[in-house]
Amino acid sequence: MPHTRAPIAELKIGFIGAGRLGRALAWSLDAAGCRVHAVASRGAARAAELAAPIAHCLQYPAQRLADECDLVFITTPDGAIQAIADELQWREGQGVVHCSGATEVSALAKAAADGAMVGGFHPMQTFADPAAAAKSLPGSTITIEAQGELSRTLLGLVECLGCAANQLPPGMRARYHAAAGYASQYINVVLGEAVRIWQSWGATEAQALPALVPMVRGTLASIEAAGLAKGMPGPVSRGDAGTVEKHVAALSELDGDTARLYRELCLRSVSLALAAGGIDPDKAARIEAILRVPQA
Numbered sequence: 001m002p003h004t005r006a007p008i009a010e011l012k013i014g015f016i017g018a019g020r021l022g023r024a025l026a027w028s029l030d031a032a033g034c035r036v037h038a039v040a041s042r043g044a045a046r047a048a049e050l051a052a053p054i055a056h057c058l059q060y061p062a063q064r065l066a067d068e069c070d071l072v073f074i075t076t077p078d079g080a081i082q083a084i085a086d087e088l089q090w091r092e093g094q095g096v097v098h099c100s101g102a103t104e105v106s107a108l109a110k111a112a113a114d115g116a117m118v119g120g121f122h123p124m125q126t127f128a129d130p131a132a133a134a135k136s137l138p139g140s141t142i143t144i145e146a147q148g149e150l151s152r153t154l155l156g157l158v159e160c161l162g163c164a165a166n167q168l169p170p171g172m173r174a175r176y177h178a179a180a181g182y183a184s185q186y187i188n189v190v191l192g193e194a195v196r197i198w199q200s201w202g203a204t205e206a207q208a209l210p211a212l213v214p215m216v217r218g219t220l221a222s223i224e225a226a227g228l229a230k231g232m233p234g235p236v237s238r239g240d241a242g243t244v245e246k247h248v249a250a251l252s253e254l255d256g257d258t259a260r261l262y263r264e265l266c267l268r269s270v271s272l273a274l275a276a277g278g279i280d281p282d283k284a285a286r287i288e289a290i291l292r293v294p295q296a
């Protein structure tokens, strides 16, 4: 009988890789009443750190962990996942999952060939400080890619963690992970652009961020309340072509690159404004004409 058919709280869970995500996830599963049985990592210090707050969590070589655990999370950097799956012996009915957003589940082909059930378990959250990340995990979404019994087990874990589940079809991971970047690191890039513009009149990042970040929070609240189109603020949403023209002229005075990115992003906002019903096609065409003509 597959081991993953045991009740979720009885599954022996193991972690190979005790980094930022491994520690946060292991601690969260332990706090949710799951049985984190063992950890294996490259360095003993990190493994000890993962195990320390968990009662009866053993530190093992990876093969012994794979032999004893019903469900193994490979939480090493993406580049090491396939090598670990390839070098270990797996067994019929156990679950083997990785937590990478962009790596296809086929990286675990050796485990599948040995009879294990393989899958992906990608928390859509940022894990910089593991203790802080463990606190911010509830309420996040975890993307599951698995079939049958393993899928049911992973969905059960998602529920235990107080998270929401998103299911991804095979072959979509790189596309899905690229999309996640827009809700993650590209926020840094967009705010970096705003800060660079502030710096053009002598303001510092330390002055700009406290002014800009509350606006980001307000925009997110507006998106959550009204959706992307109706929750979009700004001159394009109001059909204010004159203000868009001033923006383009002002940024073109700075440098061509700054104006080019602004025009590109602003053009993408026109279809949202149309979808929200805030502007009509004539107004949209007028704004698009301003944005498509590079300023001298």
Ligand SMILES: NC(=O)c1ccc[n+]([C@@H]2O[C@H](COP(=O)([O-])OP(=O)(O)OC[C@H]3O[C@@H](n4cnc5c(N)ncnc54)[C@H](OP(=O)(O)O)[C@@H]3O)[C@@H](O)[C@H]2O)c1
Pocket (backbone or CB within 6 Å): 016, 017, 018, 019, 020, 021, 022, 040, 041, 042, 043, 044, 046, 075, 076, 077, 078, 080, 084, 098, 099, 100, 101, 122, 123, 124, 125, 126, 127, 128
């Ligand atoms: N961090 C995030 O925000 C985040 C978010 C979602 C998904 N993920 C995914 O989670 C996974 C882990 O990322 P991370 O940020 O936690 O990485 P990380 O902080 O760099 O930790 C990786 C851990 O794996 C260990 N390790 C490396 N090679 C190993 C090997 N061959 N055998 C055993 N252990 C090994 C490292 O050991 P040492 O400490 O001894 O070097 C380290 O503890 C990745 O697949 C990543 O894509 C990360």
